[in-house]
Amino acid sequence: MKQSQIRNFSIIAHIDHGKSTLADRIMEETQTVSEREMSSQLLDSMAVEQEHGITVKSRTVRSYYTANNGETFEYNFIDTPGHVDFSYEVSKSLAASDGAILLVDATQGVQAQTVANYRLAKENNLKIIPVINKIDHPNADVEETKIQLMELADVDEDEMLLISAKTGIGVDLVLEAIKDRIPEPVGDIEAPLKALVFDSHFDAFKGIVAYIRVFDGEFKANNLLRFMQQTTDFQVVEAGIFKPDMVAVDSLHAGDVGYVITGLKDPQLVKIGDTLTSQNHPTPEALPGYKESESMVFAGFYPKDNNYKELKSAIQKLALNDSSFHYKEEKSDALGLGFRCGFLGMLHLSIIRERLEKEYQLGVLTTTPNVTYHVILKNGKEVIVDNPVQFPDFSEIDHVEEPFLDVHMTVPDEQVGDIMKLAEKRKGIFQDMAYNSGQTELNYALPSSEIAYDFFNQLKSLSHGYATMETQFKGYQTADVVKMDVLVNYATVDALGFVVHRQDAVEIGQKLVEQLKYAIPRKLFPMPVQAVVENKAIARANVPPLRKSATTGSDKKNAAKQDMLRRQSANKRLGSKAEMDLPQEVFNAILEVN
Ligand code: GTP
Numbered sequence: 001m002k003q004s005q006i007r008n009f010s011i012i013a014h015i016d017h018g019k020s021t022l023a024d025r026i027m028e029e030t031q032t033v034s035e036r037e038m039s040s041q042l043l044d045s046m047a048v049e050q051e052h053g054i055t056v057k058s059r060t061v062r063s064y065y066t067a068n069n070g071e072t073f074e075y076n077f078i079d080t081p082g083h084v085d086f087s088y089e090v091s092k093s094l095a096a097s098d099g100a101i102l103l104v105d106a107t108q109g110v111q112a113q114t115v116a117n118y119r120l121a122k123e124n125n126l127k128i129i130p131v132i133n134k135i136d137h138p139n140a141d142v143e144e145t146k147i148q149l150m151e152l153a154d155v156d157e158d159e160m161l162l163i164s165a166k167t168g169i170g171v172d173l174v175l176e177a178i179k180d181r182i183p184e185p186v187g188d189i190e191a192p193l194k195a196l197v198f199d200s201h202f203d204a205f206k207g208i209v210a211y212i213r214v215f216d217g218e219f220k221a222n223n224l225l226r227f228m229q230q231t232t233d234f235q236v237v238e239a240g241i242f243k244p245d246m247v248a249v250d251s252l253h254a255g256d257v258g259y260v261i262t263g264l265k266d267p268q269l270v271k272i273g274d275t276l277t278s279q280n281h282p283t284p285e286a287l288p289g290y291k292e293s294e295s296m297v298f299a300g301f302y303p304k305d306n307n308y309k310e311l312k313s314a315i316q317k318l319a320l321n322d323s324s325f326h327y328k329e330e331k332s333d334a335l336g337l338g339f340r341c342g343f344l345g346m347l348h349l350s351i352i353r354e355r356l357e358k359e360y361q362l363g364v365l366t367t368t369p370n371v372t373y374h375v376i377l378k379n380g381k382e383v384i385v386d387n388p389v390q391f392p393d394f395s396e397i398d399h400v401e402e403p404f405l406d407v408h409m410t411v412p413d414e415q416v417g418d419i420m421k422l423a424e425k426r427k428g429i430f431q432d433m434a435y436n437s438g439q440t441e442l443n444y445a446l447p448s449s450e451i452a453y454d455f456f457n458q459l460k461s462l463s464h465g466y467a468t469m470e471t472q473f474k475g476y477q478t479a480d481v482v483k484m485d486v487l488v489n490y491a492t493v494d495a496l497g498f499v500v501h502r503q504d505a506v507e508i509g510q511k512l513v514e515q516l517k518y519a520i521p522r523k524l525f526p527m528p529v530q531a532v533v534e535n536k537a538i539a540r541a542n543v544p545p546l547r548k549s550a551t552t553g554s555d556k557k558n559a560a561k562q563d564m565l566r567r568q569s570a571n572k573r574l575g576s577k578a579e580m581d582l583p584q585e586v587f588n589a590i591l592e593v594n
Helices: 019-029 047-052 084-095 112-123 142-152 171-181 308-321 346-360 413-425 448-452 455-462 502-519 555-573 584-593
Strands: 006-013 059-066 072-079 099-105 127-133 194-203 207-216 218-220 224-227 232-235 238-242 246-249 251-253 257-261 275-278 297-303 326-332 336-343 364-366 373-377 382-385 397-412 429-436 439-447 468-479 481-488 498-501 527-533 536-543
Touching (some): 006 084, 006 171, 019 072, 059 238, 099 112, 194 308, 207 251, 297 326, 297 346, 364 584, 397 413, 413 429, 413 455, 439 448, 481 502, 502 527, 502 536, 502 584
Parallel strands (some): 006 072, 099 127
Antiparallel strands (some): 059 072, 297 336, 297 364, 373 382, 481 498, 527 536
16 A cells, blocks of 8 residues: 555553553454454453453554545554553554554543653654543543643644544544544655564464564565664565454555564564664664663562473563563572563563463462662672672671652542551652642652552552552662561571561561461471571561471470471581572562561
8 A cells, every 4th residue: 555545553541541442443443353353352362461451562453444535544553551561562652653542531531641651652753643532421521631631732622532432432533533634654665674673472383473664665475684683684484464363465565564474483583673674685774773671670580390491481482572571590599590570560570470371371489579779888889789689798888779759649638648648658758749629739759669569559549549640760869778688497598588678677577477487388397487687687486397296205305306307407408598499478478568
């Protein structure tokens, strides 16, 4: 199709504002899928997406739209996730688009991710179509939503489209507006091939499939192509489009969005953000690609069933499909070989773990999550710690800095007091507040470690679901934190160490040993569990023995026998640190007390 008849766009919005529903409606109205196939939401097809009811991955679809003037247009659109933990997916999609539909739920108005995604679209110089959704809903406040949208984006009232993605009202207007307002691609079909790899996945049979937006030139099956940054050469097995299933086509050219089956099997050969070009006539200049995402939360992933190789291969394949997921190999005394993994947030962490379980049938032991600390030593050197095992000895430390976030919350007036208490309990530093017709805007600076876990859930529950929260990285600030070591039978278990605020250490240590008493697998003899900070034991409990008596005979004899067993076990391990089976419950216990 001529470029003048192609439109490439993304659908962006805050979580649950109706992106996937609108995408389904567009596919229905353009007969991209049959009515029979329309029975359920088509695009959120991953098991984890259906379970959580959210979009985790962006999805690309090609539809053909016959406009009111009778002409047919090729629409390539990308349905993006709304949750902040998956915002990297949005930025990748926007770089492959020329325009964006900014969807706002009329029952909620402009929300944190509406603002964040609007800014991303602006940074990419995209034409934005503002659309107000859910106008059929009894709680819809269309007038207020219009005002908020006009404040956010530089748009006139008559540019906004009012729709119900659910009932279909107004969707025809959106389809026409896409053709009228989103600019056509402006590539040069005669120029050397230049295409952006904006996503990819690993197919067990076909190998690596790269998702691409072609900016210049064209290619077809059997062409010899190259990923420029990785200097990976291959011969095209198949070129195709998403309808939304993969369908082969003869060729892809400037302006098109589609896929290329590379035949490559090693996930490390392809990188999202790379430029695809031809081996014989390469484009002189690669596309700028993407900024690497910065991990906010880290945790160790270890194989549950001794299948390190399988876990490694699955992690590499998953990383190919999610470039905001980072990993490197690590070794723990207690757990053996595994990976230190970086995530954009806690939801991202759980989704990756679930995908390993569901898509690769792999059980994963996850260590307690942590943020990155900057440790400044007395000798002036700085150590970056993304794994508590690397935390330097306290005698060498001058001070520690931890990441802080600017947290902007909008809360109902009635709950302001409770929410301020929550923020202060989590070491929030009050910045300012403002009243705004029944709502209060609260600004705090909070350590990211205090928000990473369940701050948002508590905020939601205190406000009965009404509060919203927007965060932005503020920078590193000095924090009084210490490393807590956990000793079982007098040996440090490296994988159980974590970093806490000094003022909480005693309380957390005491709660922890009580929990570990039940979570640590029992032995024939009782074992002490200790929480130790700066060489001082701050809490202790005993893991009871496996059976009441390990031997027969008098109680006194038993005690002596158990003590001997315990000592033997401790001696055996001297120098080799604790080796023991650590079930997931042990790590969950740490997360629970934090
Ligand atoms: P994420 O991708 O997870 O961010 O969600 P989303 O933006 O794709 O939202 P989704 O399409 O999954 O819709 C969220 C909920 O809103 C679903 O229960 C939809 O049925 C409902 N919904 C979507 N559009 C409308 C609408 O126009 N009217 C009403 N009443 N409900 C709608």
